Amino acid sequence: MRSLRNLSLKTRIVAAVCFVNLAVIILVSYGNYHWYSAQLTDQTMEQTQQIIEQAGSNINTYINELYRLTLTPYYNDELLHTLEQTATSPQQQLEFKRVVEGFLASVMSLPRSEILRVYIMNDTALYSYTRTPYEMAEYNNYLESDWYNQACATTDPILLPPRLERVYGDDLTPIFSVVRQLRSKEDNDITLGVVKVDANYTGIRNICDQVDLDAGGSLLIINEQNQILYSSGALLQELDAEEVEALASPAQGDLFRSGQGKYIVNRFVLPDCGITLLAVHSYASLMRPLQENLVKTVLLALGSMLVAAALIIFVVARFLKPLFDIIRLMHAVEGGDLQVRAQVRSHNEIGYLAESFNDMVGALGSMIQRNAQLAQEVYRAQYLNKEAQYNSLCSQIKPHFLYNVLNTISLLIKCGEYKTAVRSVEDLSYYLGGIMNVDQDITLRRELNICQAYLDLIQLRYQDRLTYTIQVDEDLLDCKIPSLTLQPLIENAVKYACEPRRQATEIAVTSRREDGMLRLCVTDNGPGIGEATLEKIRRSMEEPDAGPGADGGDKGSIGILNIYRRLRLRYGRQAAFLIDTSGQGTCVSLRIPLPCEGENNVSYDDRG
Template sequence: MNKETMEKIHLNFKAKLVLMISLFNISLVLCVSFFNYLWHSRQLTRLTINQTQQIIEQTGSNIDNYIDELFRLTLSPYYNDEIMNKIAFIPASPEEALNKKRTIESFLASVMTLPRDEILRVYILTEADIYSYTRTPYQMEDYNVYKNSFWYMEALKANVPVFIPVHAEKAFGEKPTQIFSVARRLRSKDNNDIILGVIKVDADYTGIKSICDKVEFENDGALFVINKNEEMVYEKNDLPESGLWEKLTLPTDNGDFSCRINGEKYIGNVTTLQESELKIIALHSYRSLTSKARGNLSRTVFLAFICIVASIVIFILFIQRFLHPLYHIIRTMEIVQTGNLDVQVPLEQDDEIGYLASAFNTMTSSLKDVIHRNSLLMKQVYEVQYLHKVSQYDALCSQIKPHFLYNTLNTISLLIKCGESKDAILCIENLSCFLRGIMNADKEISFREELSIVSSYLNLQKIRYGDRLSYNLSIGQNTENVSIPALSLQPLVENTIKHCCETSSAPVSILVTSEWDGNNLSIQVLDNGPGIPEETLLKITESLTREETQDALTSSIGLINVHRRLRLHFGASSGLHIVSGSEGTTITLTIPQNISREEGIICTEH
């Protein structure tokens, strides 16, 4: 390979490297900027929707309060005994009738109409006459036939004020005016069974308009108030688009909605007032809401591209210096190809390329010494076998842990669904104790810690099965400090509960004991269950003798995993031994030890 060819490969490699980094950076910046824009836009839109909903709901509450004030205004005659007496009074002459009319209408003008600009007309209607005060040249439409009006008949029957929804009437001219009314039955203060008449108040929308005029949105928007016939009552539009109301299709439910008008996306909120049947609609332009986010996106992309161009320039300037040792290694490899093994690559830097140069030097030295190469190969084979053994051990450990968590979480779920919160809390506390026990310990823990894990597990299962489950931990005191792999005993107890409690309703008793058998620690788990069928027991025993767990019985994977872990950790003299009959099953866990022992027994019963 000549120098010209090497320079060509050199340039191609640099070009590919620069191109790869450039494309990666550009793609990364575009993706980050785009998703950041989406997130920011959605957050801003959701915040605006929530704020707008609160604003229009508060506006609706203010309108309801305003209408409630009108309801309370209809109680004014009750606070004036003279007026109530005049309403009940039956005149005997035209002079008395005229005096009664003047007194009542003067009260209506001074007390009910003059203090409030939005009240247009007030009436007190009796069976014999009408008393009114109006600010308009026109009376109400059903002035002459009020006795046949639905609101009059409904007010006479109702114990509460009657709201007359928004309707159009002539008030100041030929053009109809939007008016809403409230009516209340008047009873005699001396005798509630006597109905004196009905008081009716007509009002325009100046009061509602003053409430809506105070509404200010953080972003430009539009506010509409419509009646149940979808006629416009109030409009406030700060958006550049005009005529939005005519093109807007309202949803049937309250809350937020989105729509498109003339190709432009809008976000809206709507709420309906139950009493007045008015709808309040707020509208925002999506483009206006996200304008700041789009501006931030453009600035971010622009600055990012400037940084990318600068980084590419700097990278090109330094790439030759950084890759120079690599080219030196290539030239040295050409020399080695000729059969000269005495050459060495100088170690110019302590990085990946320096590591490559060092490895190349080691390789050439290894080629010179066959005996050293063979010994190194044997060492590598031994290390591979050891790592395989460790990885197999870790894989077996990871298979055991989820086995218990699944059942525990299922029990907690059932307790919560059944409303047994105390038992659910107790389950969570025991689960916390269990997890704390296995997470704070390494893969090899003391027998005392393992017993704590088993106790937490049995407490969880006792909550699940109640009186059907009882257990006894009879543990030799001298065995508490023995080190064993974590979760060596718990899967045995779990297997017992699974095949005894879950398959039968008979009470189950579990006994856990530990004792010394020479230099071996013997731990036994005994139960009074129906025992393991002979055929199944034979398959389990065969699985325990195999080197791998792939062909193990699915129902006995916990037992087989524990057995494999003990074998991997302590050798062939350790493991499980299972004896089963019609009176129960005994699982013996054997761990070889060489420690001193002291006398004493610790017993725990539940």
């Protein structure tokens, strides 16, 4: 803000005009962008819905063809005559098998490549022709299956829901089945058996492969168990069960959000087939042309403003020349010449300003007498600025820690560990209660309680990969230190010692008294800090006026720099901040002046 105040009036006028023009252009551009994006989304959804409905109609037609395929036994009198008889000898059984299975191979299977297995069965015999090394799952107990009993009770064809079965090797293949009862042509009351056709999704896949959803779109087919039977396009190749269920659910709406991004979803349910067609478009890919057009519009506006700024500068220089003369006289007054006076040429705003300037020069002598009072006010302003800097550093550290703690609780909830999550919420509540007083001094006992609550939350995530100990001087627990002095150091130890590796990590918090100073140490057995990173951190510590992250170093150093600057603001050069990474792991030590007594070290295990 101070740099803006130092700008010349001409610069401010030009900047204000350019800003207003830019704001109008940006508002209009973004308004058009959102309007066109809504129009494009609606148009895409409408066209996509028509496409998948047509694909669903083609799939229904394909299923009806399979229904008609199960009627072909009625066109072979020899087959029907064979099914009406009961074999009385092994030779007759062999002859019946040759007739039936020959028909299944030549008529029902070979002409259609998607047919995997065909069966004709009744209560006494089972005939089959398969192209796979695996029979149907109910091969040995088909008489007890629901679909067999259902087929025997109705003359309508039955479509078994899509499912995944072993067909070739150990991989599961999506298949579906058509079942129909066979009756005698001479006496419709006589049931000859049941025909069952198992088919893969080659026919349906061929239909779906012809669907063109443009770039960035994917077509999926899922069954009633939310298993993916077909997918096309490179948009959504891998989905977990929860995401597939959310995509298929109409309650999800037309927009789906996941960790991968935002998607537009069209659904078409084929209840008779037991499948759902899903057309998914990437919202980002769909909006990319509009976003590129928006960027071009803004760039064009910036170019136009540069031209306009040049014209405005010329006009302002002509109209504000008297004002600039007054400014030149002001510089003379600043140099000590109190005899100068501005010439009043008019009675407009600039003339009024010239008169005021002359009055100001005349009253400048009396203002010198108030130097002492003004000096005191400047001292007070510097003190308030220092206090504001301290409060700003405190406020910067809050979201840095909260993000990591909330991320741990989120992982617990997603894993279904609700009882542990309740405990974690209690720990978080305790932690939040501690950071509410982040701008105040708290007891070392309270600070360690906050650290233990944080470590309990983090330990739930890493389990036996993370252990910790807290050993403090018993007589120092009631001494006060700035809030959140140790917790960010522990957080950095977790992030850089435990998170990037699988070995067990130990974190230790210790304290001791050295020459009337309190020494607090946070130690880990991690890989340590690289020399380059450590050098950047130390260089930033030597620049007290630089803000967090101003050194261009790792974002993980933000917590360290904030603690260091808070301690320096609070205790001045009496505070010390040391980082030792020469051996295995890292040890961060703090030294602050605290008048504590006692030398007894105890294991800290109580929240008090």
